[in-house]
Amino acid sequence: MRAAVVVPGGRYEVTEVPDPSPGPGELLLRVTACGFCGSDIKARAAMPEGTVMGHEFGGQIVGVGPDTAGDWREGAHVAVLPALSCGGCDWCASGYVIHCPRVRLVGLGGTGGGFAELAVVTTAAAFPLTPDIDPLHGALVEPFAVGLHTARTGRIEAGDDVLVVGAGTVGLTTIAWARALGARRITAVDPAAIRRAAAERFGATDVLTSVEEATAGSYDVVAECAGRAGLLDAFVTAARPRGRIVLAGVTIDATPFQSWAALMKEVSVGFAVYYTPEEFRTVIAAFTSGLIDPAPLLARQVGLGEVNEAFDDLAQVAASGKILVSP
Ligand SMILES: [Zn+2]
Ligand SMILES: [Zn+2]
Structure with missing residues (x-):
């Protein structure tokens, strides 16, 4: 698959990397869109060469790992909660998955993110979009979950x-x-x-x-x-x-x-940092009901090859809202 990977000098380069494959309890997604985030600017310098970043994304299920429980159909669209946690500890049970001691951050060094054609996530981190939601807006669930978590913490x-x-x-x-x-x-x-x-x-x-x-x-x-x-x-x-x-x-x-x-x-x-699975579901319900309209957050859509320019625009506040990369 093609992916925009971190290269020396603080840039991205689009290159061919091996396709990821889903294990038990995991889904293979074709990334529909992935947003840039201010924290990416701060984190990129610390990312090892070859890292596939991107933690705000949604995708379409194109593969289901073996022995995966649940009704996961190929073709369905999901939003990704980019913190893969153990699912068994007290923090996971309470919903504060970011505090799970075994958490792996998607797109921030833990596991490959959304600046790629394909990504693998656990079923616990995948949240089905309703048919009323534009699949492109799957990438906007994460930023609205940040806003909800902030509002609730306050x-x-x-x-x-x-x-x-x-x-x-x-x-x-x-x-x-x-x-x-x-x-x-x-x-x-x-x-x-x-x-x-x-x-x-x-x-x-x-x-x-x-x-x-x-x-x-x-x-x-x-x-x-x-x-x-x-x-x-x-x-x-x-x-x-x-x-x-x-x-x-x-x-x-x-x-x-x-x-x-x-x-x-x-x-x-x-x-306030990150969000809970329940907050992801609340955001999806709000998109569906119209309580929250995600469309105004979308600044523009670019391809993988324009990742560097999009990153520069974000760093210079030349754009307002989210630039989404559609691999
Ligand atoms: Zn972010
Ligand atoms: Zn845990």
Whole structure:
């Protein structure tokens, strides 16, 4: 099969690699589309040469491994939860599969991802799309599951005033879920005009260019979706007493903060990463019912040969929303 693999110099190269084959309990998928993610930018430098990245994808079943339980028919379309876990530990039982000690991350070094014509995943990581869902949108289930997990970690409820910092994909899908959950006011913060405009399309009621402009003490929930360190004091300032702050952006930089202000407001700070299988099912149900429309998240579709250009566009914020690679 053809795959875009990581090569030295921080680039991808399309090359022929052996077809993967499904073992017991596994499915062989023909990848329909795979999204680029901000975390791919941060992770690529650490990936060994030859890695097939891509962790936001959906595909069509073209093979079922031997001794595989369940009703898995060739031709069906699925979305992939890109964390293959053991299925037997307490974390797997609770649904927090990312915390399984034996988890293998798909497309981030653990097992081959979606920037390839074919991929193998376990049946536990495959979530059937309903006929109402465009198979292309299977690749958008993952980013909307990130938004749902962020919204739930921040305990966003109907009537809440929510500040979403960063209007990249995580911010946009968090805004979509805040709206779906009945938030009253959703303020989006982003320095890039193209992203502020996208935030408004996704349901933001107002937009700001920096978090310092937010009205102090006026938000029930502050969601950090930009991966920028050093803003925690500003989030505490923006939050109401007993407000919830949820950090979903990825950064390795330290975040010092003044605990006194947080103490006097009794804010709580949570962190959100990945999602649960139940959240994947909730996203698919929301796509099916129309509660969430995934289409506006799609920026454009490219082929495997355009992976480097798409990656550069993402890194330079030249596009808003998801660029999907269709191998
Ligand atoms: Zn991602
Ligand atoms: Zn486990």
